Amino acid sequence: MQTVDVLVIGAGPxxxxxxxxxxxxxxxxxxxEKEKFPRFQIGESLLPCCMEHLxxxxxxxxxxxxxxxxxxxxxxxxxxxxxxxxxxxxFTKGWTWxxxxxxxxxxxxxxxxxxxKGVDVHFxxxxxxxxxxxxKQIVDYKDAEGNAHRIEAKFIIDSSGYGRVLPRxxxxxxxxxxxxxxxxxxxxxxKNRTETASNNIFVHSFDNNKSWIWAIPFxxxxxxxxxxxxxxxxxxxxxxxxEGYKAFIxxxxxLHGRFADSQLKFEPRAILxxxxxxxxxxxxxxxxxxxxxxxxxxxxxxxxxxATASGLLSAKMTHKHLQGEAVDWKxxxxxxxxxxxDVFRSYVSGWYTGDFQTIVFAKHIDEDIKRQxxxxxxxxxxxxxxxxxxxxxxxxxTLAKVIKMKEKAEEAGQS
Ligand code: FAD
Numbered sequence: 001m002q003t004v005d006v007l008v009i010g011a012g013p014x015x016x017x018x019x020x021x022x023x024x025x026x027x028x029x030x031x032x033e034k035e036k037f038p039r040f041q042i043g044e045s046l047l048p049c050c051m052e053h054l055x056x057x058x059x060x061x062x063x064x065x066x067x068x069x070x071x072x073x074x075x076x077x078x079x080x081x082x083x084x085x086x087x088x089x090x091f092t093k094g095w096t097w098x099x100x101x102x103x104x105x106x107x108x109x110x111x112x113x114x115x116x117k118g119v120d121v122h123f124x125x126x127x128x129x130x131x132x133x134x135x136k137q138i139v140d141y142k143d144a145e146g147n148a149h150r151i152e153a154k155f156i157i158d159s160s161g162y163g164r165v166l167p168r169x170x171x172x173x174x175x176x177x178x179x180x181x182x183x184x185x186x187x188x189x190x191k192n193r194t195e196t197a198s199n200n201i202f203v204h205s206f207d208n209n210k211s212w213i214w215a216i217p218f219x220x221x222x223x224x225x226x227x228x229x230x231x232x233x234x235x236x237x238x239x240x241x242x243e244g245y246k247a248f249i250x251x252x253x254x255l256h257g258r259f260a261d262s263q264l265k266f267e268p269r270a271i272l273x274x275x276x277x278x279x280x281x282x283x284x285x286x287x288x289x290x291x292x293x294x295x296x297x298x299x300x301x302x303x304x305x306x307a308t309a310s311g312l313l314s315a316k317m318t319h320k321h322l323q324g325e326a327v328d329w330k331x332x333x334x335x336x337x338x339x340x341x342d343v344f345r346s347y348v349s350g351w352y353t354g355d356f357q358t359i360v361f362a363k364h365i366d367e368d369i370k371r372q373x374x375x376x377x378x379x380x381x382x383x384x385x386x387x388x389x390x391x392x393x394x395x396x397x398t399l400a401k402v403i404k405m406k407e408k409a410e411e412a413g414q415s
Pocket of ligand 1: 009010011012013014015032033034035041042043044045046047125126127128159160161162163164165182183226271274289290291292295297298301302303304305307
């Protein structure tokens with residue numbers, strides 16, 4: 001039976017970052033990946049903070065020559081209201097840009113660069129069963145021909161994303177408190193991309209803050225466009241090969257005809273009920289990273305950044321563990337990752353209650369406040385010197401209330 005130091009499940013951003021970091025520390029690392037790459041994945045708009053993780057794993061340099069669309073900020077719209085954040089104007093010192101990527105190309109390059117570092121990456125190998133113990137972990141998988149294999153590892157990092165291999169096998173999933181939502185999306189030609197549309201992500205809030213549309217421009221002139229909303233709404237838009245989606249995108253007034261005559265690059269796809277949590281992020285012989293842990297909502301494009309952040313930290317803790325040092329997984333891993341997730345949880349809640357929109361579309365937005373919110377949008381959600389991180393659970397509703405009162409008083413004064 002093949003024996004390795006670390007077995008990583010999944011070759012997405014979480015798995016490749018974890019594997020590359022551990023290879024750098026001298027371990028024998030294998031990745032088992034279910035799909036044949038390149039494969040489609042959703043999650044195309046990155047956050048600047050993930051550049052730190054890609055750099056530390058030694059993977060950023062491999063991505064640079066692919067000339068992905070540079071992303072320098074994010075614009076939010078609601079009707080005629082607009083608020084644009086630029087990452088160069090942020091509170092936390094950090095990266096001021098990142099990329100918007102077609103994940104098929106991005107993930108393939110990450111996997112190729114990881115393999116070049118000496119990690120064994122096996123595609124079309126699906127993990128089917130896992131037995132964990134104090135000394136060794138036994139992993140069963142089947143290859144493309146359906147042949148069964150077994151591999152033994154000292155430690156397992158589960159980076160299987162939506163596959164959620166260990167949460168499924170060990171019954172670790174827990175439901176999300178968020179309303180079940182979904183998304184329907186495609187890539188469209190974007191001939192009418194204008195200067196004002198810029199090359200950054202555009203997010204249009206509508207339906208009384210319950211639904212929104214993303215437009216994520218790519219460097220090849222196409223744009224990813226997705227509609228997010230309550231499950232029933234998305235199911236209806238996705239019916240009949242996405243007829244409802246096509247009609248909606250072409251006629252949505254706030255996009256000012258940008259996609260009115262655009263061809264779709266593929267039939268619209270839908271993904272439903274993606275919000276999910278876990279009861280714990282580690283156990284004897286394993287740790288979970290990326291989407292195998294908790295996934296909240298796509299609104300602030302935080303998924304890949306959490307994948308790279310947790311991939312990197314899980315690898316650092318695994319290194320410590322394999323060195324024979326005591327690791328407090330709960331405190332040094334789970335609580336750290338959870339802290340960042342909890343910040344975004346407050347912002348996701350604030351988006352659907354409309355508090356976030358009240359703040360960013362206010363008649364006057366204080367520049368210091370904007371800079372602090374901008375750092376959250378850049379993914380720097382572990383910076384406790386930022387009041388919009390530290391007081392994340394109360395600051396949005398409190399500020400939104402003050403703004404509403406002020407605007408009401410101004411309106412009353414004018415009439
Ligand atoms: P993945 O990228 O899913 O990789 C996991 C890999 O594991 C896959 O390649 C899979 O084939 C493999 N695998 C699964 N099961 C097995 C198995 N049994 N054996 C072996 N391998 C297996 N995030 C952003 O950052 N920006 C966005 O703009 C964004 N938009 C989104 C829009 C929507 C509608 C949704 C639902 C999510 C969005 N996300 C976004 C989130 C993003 O998709 C994920 O957070 C991200 O892909 C997680 O990366 P990962 O490495 O954890 O998992």
